[in-house]
Amino acid sequence: MIWSKIETLSRQEIEKIQLERLQETVNRVYEKVAPYRKKMDEMGVKPQDIKTLKDLAKLPFVTKQDMRDNYPFGLFAVPKDKLVRIHASSGTTGKPTVVGYTQGDLDTWTECVSRIACMGGATPKDVSQICFGYGMFTGALGLHYGLENIGSAIVPSSTGNSEKQIMYMQDFETTLLVATPSYALRLAEVARGMGVDPIKDLKVKIALVGSELLTEAMREEMHKYWGKDVLVTSNYGMSELMGPGVSGECEYLDGMHINEDFFIPEIIDPVTGEVLPAGEKGELVITCIKKEGLPLIRYRTKDITRLIYEPCKCGRTFVRMENLSGRSDDMLKIRGVNVFPSQIEEVILSFNELGPHYEIIVEREGYLDKLTIKVELNFTTDSFKELERITGEVKAKIKTVLGLDAKIKLESPNTLQRFEGKAKRVKDLRSK
Template identity: 50%
Template sequence: MAFWNEKIETMDRRELESLQSERLRHTVQRVYERVPFYRRRLDEANVRPEDIHGIEDITRLPFTTKQDLRDTYPFGLFAVPLREVIRVHASSGTSGKPTVVGYTRGDIEHWAELMARNFAMVGVSSEDVFQNAANYGLFTGGLGIHYGIERIGATAVPSGTGNTIRQLELMRDFGVTVLHCTPSYALYLSEVASEMGIIDELRLRIGCFGAEPWSSSTRRELEDALHCKAYDSYGLSEMYGPGVAFECTEQDGLHIWEDYFFVEVIDPKTGEQVAEGEKGELVLTSLRKEAMPLIRYRTGDITRLLEDECACGRTMRRISRVLGRADDMLIVRGINVFPSQIEEVLMNIKEIGDQYQVIVDRKRHQLDEIVVRVELNEHSFTGEITDLQRLREYVEHRLRDMLNLRTRVELVEKGTIERTAGKAKRILDLRKLDGDWQ
């Protein structure tokens, strides 16, 4: 069993909590002194740095939200002068002002160390050739993964996004053994590789997939198609980027690196911490970030803390695979629906493909309706309409059992749904275009 830093990764829980308390006190003192936004928020909450004795006082601190990052755009949450910031990353800003994050030289070092820790945990070593099919640029994924590859000593292939045929040629010609990309793009890569007839020429043994929710069924699909072990990765730019949490070889939840992050799971509506094992919104406090430390940042991601210890020997707590985002969760006729629930059903039906789209609509004065468009496998049927009809009814039945909600299924030909090298566009909520949508 491989460790990058066994002393830290298997640290006694009491020692770890003492370290977290020390780092939390330091972080609160730092933001109070250096970030006017936090000084104002703490004063409004009638909390001073000396009131925070340890992690047991975390709930006394106010939350930070993505809107706070937009309101302080671009550098209002930085805790260091700009001359100490050696890099910035930013979101696309498609829904308003982009969120901007900064990094000191120390932050970049810590980030690379976290990524090396993650990769070692799944068996990556200096013997591997690692293809990074993530976007290099303002998005955090490309460079964050890249520095981890170099830190662990593997050979980096910085292929970036797009040009799928070229990606596969590089994978084959360079003898790539580890791949990083989104799970939806990995499925597309496997689809094109099969069409090119080169699946058996690939030497992949490890796939690291993240940036979007995916199911255990998708894992099986990826492992069968690419002949590798598929591991889940979780991160967000506000907390460095990728690498905040990662699966070990047990593939049973993601270890979150608690020496860098204090983790909570809260009820999205009340803000109260939920019991361990209950589903809720993930909240993170950065404990070592220099340029832009964040206090109780509401990620918007829905997960739960796993209660049992991991067989791998690491003492860092685990979170479950992310079910979806609080703002991506669909409320249809009063029922909470996550895309991952739909995907779990679809990936277990062999006659249909791995590409799907969920459309939610509401006709005026009528109830909400879910339509699931899903592609057929190219070899599913001989074209008999009765077979397709039975399949559609079967899929609708399985979805109704999972969601406790009636859905309409549309079976479409392979290649109908748009592919992308980044995050898949799974949800189309047409209710937002209706004047009476709430």
């Protein structure tokens, strides 16, 4: 089901809407948001210089640091009394980033998430269990209102109480699950522990996963735990831009359609800031063109992807962004080599003997970085020979993929930490 006709407009029609909304937004922020005006004046660019979509590249970038520097409301384009909701990022270091919504922004958000949910297969008949933490985090409420808007029945079960979550799934006949991939796997484990087979005894047919990367290997793992015919789609967003609903995968699972009438994507070289030609891989930059409260222009997401303009079989014309291979924030530099945790995950999940639970530890010994990967076995064994064989094979594959030596530690099933929200699998102990 395609939620809105706008999702199938021609490129020319989409670009016409984008240019009008961009010009309106730039005018407004120049007038209302002092830090923007200052930046634009410093670069010698005025709102009237934005004559085509290409002129977007003349405008300054906004980063998370700009949001912190203007904490809490300095980048807002409306007075505080026009806001109806405030969210904030977790902010592991220092102040969080604060985002605010007018009623119009909430309506936009709901529209965007409704589209994404339909792309992932949701219908008014679904019973949708939202296993994201409700609170300052935008994930839960974003999905909540979007799914409610299409007529699905919402079970706002949040995170935790995993046994009760399984009970709800059984008794309410939940068909749609919203969770991080790692918590979805955890819930399947808990179900099995209760003697409930997630594939036979539960009715989940759709999983909308987000907040963590969904690698293809992890999607496979989701199918192993929840069944082959469950449609597992990832969706993308971040609170700075709105929350979930910026883009999402359709049933063809070939990149996430961006809601282009609300967001303009660009791909830049993360080092030089230059806009890259269509189809090249680089850092995703997003401009919000229909936000009232916090209309960020050229926000640097730090996510690495590329844009796919070829038509999609689903009939939507909105450009797709390739599923993320990594956030530049998550990238580790180990002995001079760039390593994305997702690369290690792909190796681990390519072994049938290993489960999807792992931990990456990076330490410094003398002047040398040391990489240790702890991973759970899928079965119990006392055979030293068997353990030695698996260890050797994982080590060799890591060496081939990353070009690095790693110490592999195999752990017994169900011993590593489980996560209800975004999994924290990397421990970089080098700075301490």
